Amino acid sequence: MFKPYQTDLFFDEMLQQSGSTKSHYEAFHNMMNQFSAEELREKHETAQLSFLRQGITFTVYNDNVGTERTMPFDFIPIIVPPDAWTIIEKGMIQRAEALNMFLEDIYKDQVILNDGVIPRELVEQNPNYFRKQVGGVDIPLNNHIFLAGIDLIRDQEGTYRVLEDNLRNPSGMSYVYQNRYVMRQVYPEFFNRHSIHSLEHQLSNMQEALLSHVPKNCSSKKRAVLLTPGMYNSAYYDHVFLAQQMGIELVEGRDLQVRNGIVYMKTIRGMQRVDIIYRRIDDEYLDPDSFNPDSALGVKGLLGAYKKGNVAILNGIGNGVADDKAMYAYVPEMIRYYLKEEPIIPNVDTYFMRNEEERKWALERLDELVIKNVGASGGYDMLIGPHASVEERAIFKEKIEENPSQYIAQPTIQLSRAPVFQEGDFYPCHVDLRVFVMRGEKTHVLPGGLSRVALKKGSLVVNSSQGGGGKDTWVLKGGES
Template sequence: MLINYQADTFFDEMMDQSGNPKDHYRAFNNIISKASAEDLRKRHERAQSHFLKQGITFTPDEYGTERTPPFDFVPIIIPEQKWKEIENGLKQRVEALSHFLKDIYGEKKIIKEEVVPKELIENSAYYHEKQVAGIDLPLSNHLFIAGIDLIRDENGEYRVLEDNLRNPSGISYVYQNRQVIRKVYPELFDQYRVLPLENQFKELQKALLSYVPHNASSQPQAVLLTSGVYNSAYYEHFFLAQQLGIELVEGCDLVVENDIVYKDTTSGLERVDIIYRRMDDEDLDPEAFGSDSEMGVSGLMRAYRQGNVTILNGVGIGAADDKAIYAYVPEMIRYYLNEEPILKNVTTYFLRDSEQRDYVLKNLEKLVIKNVGASGGDDMLIGPNAPEEELATFRQKIQDTPNEYIAQPTIELSRAPAFQDGEFRPRHIDLRIFAMKGKETNVLPGGLSRVALMEDNLVVNSSQGGGFKDIWVITEEGGKNDA
């Protein structure tokens, strides 16, 4: 089935340039090579059927259309030695971002010393100084869970593509992907020792409960706050609440009295101490943010400020995952930790700078343009794949509002085999790895690999038609030189 698979000039996760499987993929290749096309097709269908039967869906468009995430059973396999580099790099990055958030809502040293431009922070739509500055948070930390997107370039070097801190999604699919591949290809787990995920929810729960507010009740209670069934990630909200052993609530289930948050139950009001929120800042409290949203809880920010409730991730955390701020994370690492970054960024051009803007406008067809506040692949240009009309549109956008965009080189993302229409085809991928920060920082051993299912497409987001793969961290397979 892989005899005609071509690694070409891209860095391929599974195959070397000669078309042979890399050391850590040999056992997988041996099993797949013995399977017939019909057997692989049936297993592929079983995987999709599992997602459907479990009700595992997401909503990729504004029309409310639900669909199951396309799952590909070829995992991304990472030897433990290489994984340690990723794990250490992510812990370093999360630590620096945590320092940054504490600083910009506190002493603002990094601004005063001009390490990060003041206007980048103050002009961010996610910087809420009025609502957040001066709050004494548990563990002095705003950041509970982060989803960091990594790519491998044409040389196989890992680079950070984005930091997702507001409401990073996908952790539920990490677990479901693993469950599905165990059902579809159980014999693979006889050949590999894959670091398990099963105990990670205990770690997540432990981290969550470490954020007990300063004025907590005697028996602190946590809830997961969702905007409701119409949220595109509602399945994940339900799954996480279930696995964490906490109640899933909406804004209408909560009330604030005397700056204390309560949950309305059939037996009366019960105090809530920790809220893991999965909605935007502006929707949390219409009183504090002057919004007309009906999803939030009036007075919630007063309770937050008084130390009577903890909100995770912290309010205003988006100021650290703005795409314009992303370029300064290496400087944050040097500034706060006095260390060199373990994982490099992708080169980034700031369009508010006239020289960099001129370069970008002259080379638009070679670059990727991103809106600094957008997510999910929205308002983004892939220059090499764009028609002239789209190039012209983005050229005008950059000229009109340069501060709203950044530019990056078009990196040839690594590729891996994906099973499509009865054969394996090379498709571009990235990796989303989750880090949980409580009293300590823990990195989930594995993660979610997103795969662009259209040929030569570099946009891997599920909202743009991408699919998912499992990520395995293995402890006893080789590949020191080609991993």
């Protein structure tokens, strides 16, 4: 069924270089061979319809027009053996801890900057560094990172590497659950022969982590809400899902009001105090008094309540300084500096275009490198050199020369691939994995995460806004490999 394809250039998640199946995929592969091509096609269509019926969509904006789409889904899972997952889990906990210590440090004593480990200007000139607004503020558990979404890839040797840290408002957790739900509905046969870590209790861990962020002056009720920009936001389904699953109210800025430094929610029973806000609104829109005065999404006076210790805001304000693509290159140094450990999962090599020598070297090799805007996300303002035209490379050369600090370069990694089944055909596509780390009094790593797949043949871009899709991710329990 899986016609052997060339695996010599890429690490394949499922197949050996010889074309034989890897041991942890064998039970799945044997089951797949019991279906006819027609049965597989029917199941694939049923899965897509299931997403549509449940309203599981995201919004893609082109020319200021929003289009609702379902996340393309592929039913061949990414299967992670237990020994590999143990390494990922330890690596994610280590990385999130070091990043949190960095945020606590730069908003207070700035020891890492005084010691010259990270260039001061990289922090102080970062547009997401809000020391003026929140410097020196004590926050619950000294924890800036309630939820991290850390993106991993595997290179041609099969080594896991961190591609990106998402510490502001990482999205996609709802898709992890819906991918699993659809797989169980449409392909119950697949679960008979595998002992897979379940996701069922993970959202109670997330709720527990959320409620552990008790502000200094907390009410006896300990009421939490999820603050959304509203139904037109591209990740609104994510917001609705998480609020429902954690048993908290979903609110918009207009539902909240600050009186005498305390946040209240308008309800049919009158005003009710709010203690913890899991916000899915960017920093600059949170409070028109302290950030963007034109924001209609936020709450006037919210920052004042936060600074007085009357409300907790998760994720922390100003986290963007730690997850931008320029700071990414220094995370291994943060791990060594704060934890006195070597990074468990390495970075992808990164070159700074603000460094004259590295810039000169990169501009001569634009056809080999990936160029990224340090402030962009979602696959935007990015050049994949080997796939770009001469004109596209010339445009990026000009952009880099005009504003070198805004760009970094990385080698084009031969991202690992996995088979997909789309439109009645099996073919290999590049994949990555977003791992979710939930931090409160304890730290939990969601077993699996969101496997994203570049469904366009030959594409390296996995973002759903750029044509990517999702796969279920199975972490096998000990005893299976």
